[in-house]
Amino acid sequence: EAGVAQSPRYKIIEKRQSVAFWCNPISGHATLYWYQQILGQGPKLLIQFQNNGVVDDSQLPKDRFSAERLKGVDSTLKIQPAKLEDSAVYLCASSLRPPGGLMNEQFFGPGTRLTVL
Amino acid sequence: AQSVTQPDIHITVSEGASLELRCNYSYGATPYLFWYVQSPGQGLQLLLKYFSGDTLVQGIKGFEAEFKRSQSSFNLRKPSVHWSDAAEYLCAVVKGNMLTFGGGTRLMVKP
Numbered sequence: 001e002a003g004v005a006q007s008p009r010y011k012i013i014e015k016r017q018s019v020a021f022w023c024n025p026i027s028g029h030a031t032l033y034w035y036q037q038i039l040g041q042g043p044k045l046l047i048q049f050q051n052n053g054v055v056d057d058s059q060l061p062k063d064r065f066s067a068e069r070l071k072g073v074d075s076t077l078k079i080q081p082a083k084l085e086d087s088a089v090y091l092c093a094s095s096l097r098p099p100g101g102l103m104n105e106q107f108f109g110p111g112t113r114l115t116v117l
Numbered sequence: 118a119q120s121v122t123q124p125d126i127h128i129t130v131s132e133g134a135s136l137e138l139r140c141n142y143s144y145g146a147t148p149y150l151f152w153y154v155q156s157p158g159q160g161l162q163l164l165l166k167y168f169s170g171d172t173l174v175q176g177i178k179g180f181e182a183e184f185k186r187s188q189s190s191f192n193l194r195k196p197s198v199h200w201s202d203a204a205e206y207l208c209a210v211v212k213g214n215m216l217t218f219g220g221g222t223r224l225m226v227k228p
Binding site: 003004033040041043044045048055056104105106107108111 | 126153159166214219
């Protein structure tokens with residue numbers, strides 16, 4: 001079974017530029033998550049989708065971050081414009097069900113390491 | 118309010134020695150608790166999870182964890198560490214509809 005795919009693996013941009021990350025979840029997984037992991041910290045949830053609807057985006061900086069999950073499968077996360085503090089690893093995860101249930105194990109992709117100069 | 122605390126940022130153990138990584142949570146209801154391992158350049162891999170029942174949980178790679186409600190802890194243990202166990206270890210709790218992670222503990226293994 002293929003895992004969660006993410007691209008690119010690495011990205012270096014200058015501040016005020018825009019960047020987009022792509023995620024393809026495990027087939028059949030209804031729930032998709034984007035996390036931000038700053039160096040030395042645990043991952044922080046940015047947004048959670050259930051199929052193509054947003055369940056939770058309370059920690060997404062909506063003035064510069066946006067995400068979509070068209071057709072309930074692939075997802076893209078965009079930052080526009082980027083700031084220095086956006087340097088982090090962006091992790092995508094998927095699960096069969098939302099958190100809180102027995103089938104709620106989240107499977108993580110390898111992440112995209114973003115460096116903003 | 119911090120939901121998950123991992124008090125040790127770095128831990129170094131000798132290969133073959135036992136290991137215990139600490140995790141404390143703050144959550145009123147019965148928590149769903151997880152331990153993940155993160156190796157460089159790789160995503161998070163689930164080691165084990167606790168939902169209910171037996172408070173001693175067995176996981177992959179020889180790891181186990183014990184849920185202690187009285188201490189609000191879910192510490193990860195391994196009786197004999199291998200050099201390949203060097204990685205970042207993350208404790209997490211489901212709070213509401215969200216998985217919340219601790220800050221992580223970086224494990225280094227001495228030969």
